[in-house]
Amino acid sequence: MDRLLNVTTGLSVLMLVIVLFSVRRAHIRPEYSVTWLFAAAAMLVLSRVRPLLEFLRRLTGLPDAPLTLFLMGAGVFLIMVFRFSVILSHLRDDNIALAQRVAILEYHLKSQREL
Amino acid sequence: MVIVPAYNEEGAVACVVESVHSCVPGVPVLVIDDCSEDSTLEVARRAGAQILALPHHLGLGGCVQAGYKLAYELGFEYVIRVDGDGQHDARDIPRILDRLKTSGCEMVIGSRFAEANGARAGVARSLGIRFFRMVLRPILGKPVHDPTSGFVGVNRRALDLFSRSFPLEYPEIEALVVLQRKRFRFEEVPCTMRPRQAGRSSITAFKSLYYIVHVLLGVFVNVLRFEGRRRTPPAKEE
Numbered sequence: 001m002d003r004l005l006n007v008t009t010g011l012s013v014l015m016l017v018i019v020l021f022s023v024r025r026a027h028i029r030p031e032y033s034v035t036w037l038f039a040a041a042a043m044l045v046l047s048r049v050r051p052l053l054e055f056l057r058r059l060t061g062l063p064d065a066p067l068t069l070f071l072m073g074a075g076v077f078l079i080m081v082f083r084f085s086v087i088l089s090h091l092r093d094d095n096i097a098l099a100q101r102v103a104i105l106e107y108h109l110k111s112q113r114e115l
Numbered sequence: 116m117v118i119v120p121a122y123n124e125e126g127a128v129a130c131v132v133e134s135v136h137s138c139v140p141g142v143p144v145l146v147i148d149d150c151s152e153d154s155t156l157e158v159a160r161r162a163g164a165q166i167l168a169l170p171h172h173l174g175l176g177g178c179v180q181a182g183y184k185l186a187y188e189l190g191f192e193y194v195i196r197v198d199g200d201g202q203h204d205a206r207d208i209p210r211i212l213d214r215l216k217t218s219g220c221e222m223v224i225g226s227r228f229a230e231a232n233g234a235r236a237g238v239a240r241s242l243g244i245r246f247f248r249m250v251l252r253p254i255l256g257k258p259v260h261d262p263t264s265g266f267v268g269v270n271r272r273a274l275d276l277f278s279r280s281f282p283l284e285y286p287e288i289e290a291l292v293v294l295q296r297k298r299f300r301f302e303e304v305p306c307t308m309r310p311r312q313a314g315r316s317s318i319t320a321f322k323s324l325y326y327i328v329h330v331l332l333g334v335f336v337n338v339l340r341f342e343g344r345r346r347t348p349p350a351k352e353e
Contacts, residue, residue: 096173096177099169099170099171099173099177099181100169100173100177100180100181100184102170103147103167103168103169103170103181104167104181104184104185104188106168107165107166107167107185
């Protein structure tokens with residue numbers, strides 16, 4: 001159990017570091033890094049604060065703490081995936097609208113030149 | 116205006132443009148090139164079409180909507196959509212246009228099944244069409260014989276609507292539900308459909324299942340958006 005929590009702690013810290021470095025190097029925009037940072041911080045807190053993990057285990061009725069930690073992590077990542085799907089959908093809509101606008105403007109520009 | 120969405124249709128698009136020009140002389144033909152990898156754009160230009168060249172591949176819905184947006188901005192009252200693969204007979208365009216003008220409905224569909232004219236689709240497509248007829252009947256409140264037909268004419272009201280809201284993938288069936296959302300009307304006129312003249316259909320056997328699920332979801336989402344179901348506050352008496 002302790003070893004598992006130590007591993008999760010290590011992974012959470014690693015994730016925090018990677019995300020922060022990625023933001024610093026502009027590989028990921030700050031507004032999109034917040035979700036990752038939140039997920040890493042949540043995993044870190046759950047790994048280090050045993051009473052909180054125990055409280056969540058009792059709340060969810062799960063048989064043991066590692067399973068609770070695993071399910072909490074999976075839940076956080078599912079929420080993140082959903083959030084990124086929403087962002088992707090917006091980006092795709094914007095991208096299509098922009099592509100259409102570019103094509104229409106090029107059409108108008110060409111028409112003006114031919115006049 | 117006649118709009119022709121085209122993606123990799125270099126073998127058929129010239130014939131489509133020329134036949135439209137000969138059947139409805141004087142009507143501008145706009146080929147919307149969905150970033151084809153072949154010479155569709157040059158072939159269409161040489162055939163005398165105006166070109167709307169998309170900067171990257173958007174798929175059929177995005178491609179058609181770009182044409183609708185441009186036609187709306189240019190002030191056209193009626194727009195006929197003809198596929199770039201040569202399946203639609205341009206001689207049917209005047210009939211669709213006449214029905215648009217005389218019926219007052221917002222959309223006219225060129226249907227291969229509106230009358231028993233012996234038209235046949237492939238087995239899978241026939242099954243799909245029957246299935247969607249069944250699904251759409253209660254939603255639209257009237258039967259639609261050829262819901263997957265891409266041979267359609269729209270008036271300015273529908274053009275305005277489609278410029279703002281148009282399904283992006285497999286748009287034909289969902290577009291009917293989008294129309295219904297606004298309580299717009301459509302009619303069908305019998306038309307001839309030919310086998311595609313060149314190239315290959317984008318809908319493969321593997322994609323058919325995805326098509327059905329995707330379109331069903333789109334129909335369902337559009338039904339949920341029906342404006343008639345929203346509660347509007349009662350108007351204040353003056």
